[in-house]
């Protein structure tokens with residue numbers, strides 16, 4: 601009986617009822633219209649419904665002001681990220697990433713024996729584009745990764761730095777800009793560059809602001825030659841529920857502004873609470889931030905989880921600094937209670 605019941609247990613690692621502030625997910629889930637669209641299309645999901653993907657691609661391209669041949673949909677942005685590592689890095693073509701940053705691309709490139717150059721972020725949290733260009737020359741980089749806003753910091757690399765990078769990077773080094781968290785920030789997108797150049801790949805995801813992490817939808821935008829290279833690893837039709845919810849999200853006026861505002865308000869209140877109590881936070885414009893907990897980050901994360909608040913982790917370069925995802929107001933209230941108890945700070 602025990603074995604049978606384990607089959608239907610939720611697969612979440614944390615105990616049921618925990619506050620989950622660990623994966624930069626949306627605490628709000630898909631917008632109501634997106635949920636309704638996903639529910640409604642399940643009856644038709646015996647079909648691939650290929651035209652739906654075209655409809656979404658066209659709407660995305662129109663809203664971003666780029667041509668439809670520069671847009672390709674994937675089930676999340678992890679997939680094109682993985683493909684980029686496979687297609688553009690190798691034993692003879694290195695990768696340049698920031699440190700810390702989202703590790704998926706670097707881990708896969710390293711596993712495929714590419715040389716991965718990790719360039720520490722600047723003190724203000726921006727990518728150090730000058731050092732990244734030097735590193736690109738050093739490792740004969742086939743690919744450079746710029747996550748803006750960055751994960752785990754939520755920090756911004758200013759448009760002027762990105763422009764300098766584009767003007768000064770080696771010609772054979774492609775630039776992959778991961779804009780997973782862009783909608784939470786005031787940062788301009790670099791997506792228009794895909795109309796001008798053939799060496800820039802921009803990734804977007806519906807997992808974060810649109811709250812569709814479990815539904816799986818992402819976009820790669822690039823010159824058609826680059827999209828063909830990514831697609832050379834094979835095709836995989838998209839879940840129709842994700843397409844329907846994605847279309848409904850793009851068609852929802854005000855959704856981005858409303859969720860951005862909500863996230864900013866809750867993040868700023870939490871950061872202010874921490875700073876007032878002497879815990880330094882790094883500047884963030886995303887749905888996560890990093891706080892220096894002035895003790896071993898791994899032990900701190902464990903102590904928080906024991907109090908029912910599951911936060912992100914620390915990165916090897918900064919062992920006392922942990923990442924916290926921004927939840928709802930009520931979830932951040934639970935975070936503050938647990939944080940105060942673990943650190944012995946006033947509530």
Ligand code: PLP
Nearest residue numbers: 676677678702751780805807818
């Ligand atoms: N890129 C960044 C910077 C992320 O933080 C994540 C997920 O946390 C991803 C890509 C992958 O997300 P998904 O595959 O859900 O789009």
